[in-house]
Amino acid sequence: MNIDTPDFRLIHLLADLEEEAVLKLVGEKLAAGSDPLKILEDCNEGMKIVGQRYERGEYYIAGLIMSGEIFREVVEIIQPLMMAQKASQKSSGLIMVGTVSGDIHDIGKNMVGMLLSCYGFTVVDLGVDVPPAEFAAKAVELKPDIVGLSGLITASFEMMKQTVSALRAEAQKHNLAFPILIGGGMIDDQVCRYVGADYWLKDAMAGVRLCQTLLDKGA
Numbered sequence: 703m704n705i706d707t708p709d710f711r712l713i714h715l716l717a718d719l720e721e722e723a724v725l726k727l728v729g730e731k732l733a734a735g736s737d738p739l740k741i742l743e744d745c746n747e748g749m750k751i752v753g754q755r756y757e758r759g760e761y762y763i764a765g766l767i768m769s770g771e772i773f774r775e776v777v778e779i780i781q782p783l784m785m786a787q788k789a790s791q792k793s794s795g796l797i798m799v800g801t802v803s804g805d806i807h808d809i810g811k812n813m814v815g816m817l818l819s820c821y822g823f824t825v826v827d828l829g830v831d832v833p834p835a836e837f838a839a840k841a842v843e844l845k846p847d848i849v850g851l852s853g854l855i856t857a858s859f860e861m862m863k864q865t866v867s868a869l870r871a872e873a874q875k876h877n878l879a880f881p882i883l884i885g886g887g888m889i890d891d892q893v894c895r896y897v898g899a900d901y902w903l904k905d906a907m908a909g910v911r912l913c914q915t916l917l918d919k920g921a
Contacts, residue, residue, distance in 0.1 A: 709741075717752055724745070746906070799815055801852045817909070835868060837869055847917055851884045883899065884902050885909060
């Protein structure tokens with residue numbers, strides 16, 4: 703079978719929130735030598751279906767939370783394998799992430815961080831409720847290739863804007879250049895323009911793909 707062929711059983715088990723069945727199948731696939739990254743991509747497809755069902759009113763917020771928890775468990779199973787495989791390889795780039803001041807949500811940020819690690823990036827997680835000045839100071843210290851800001855609540859938008867301003871001011875002062883990404887369930891293009899970020903995303907795997915694209919281009 704072509705390794706690029708989607709595993710529709712895995713996709714739909716996750717979409718149906720069948721936690722035990724998903725974890726059992728993932729274990730079987732790993733034991734059979736399946737590509738861990740392909741497993742993650744199939745699970746991400748299942749997450750997209752969950753999102754579509756939520757938008758249609760077929761799932762409630764509990765379904766979104768449950769699917770996120772299943773995906774997190776899959777990533778936790780796969781991450782050690784990926785880290786071991788990539789231990790001798792050069793990092794794909796340094797990504798600094800954190801949840802902005804006033805927001806303590808970290809599920810999405812943690813998921814993106816774990817996936818980035820699986821794909822060979824070095825991730826520095828500043829945690830939650832991070833003030834703009836701390837983001838800026840850490841950017842000067844670490845000189846990341848990309849900075850990612852997370853915020854789940856609408857009240858985060860103003861703090862994201864302040865954080866982006868602080869990051870850009872320090873970057874200019876120290877002659878640094880890095881794209882700024884924002885992510886969260888309420889984020890869209892309008893919010894991205896308002897806060898002054900370069901890119902926005904809702905999907906964890908899309909975040910990985912974007913980071914890969916940006917660094918391939920030497921952003």
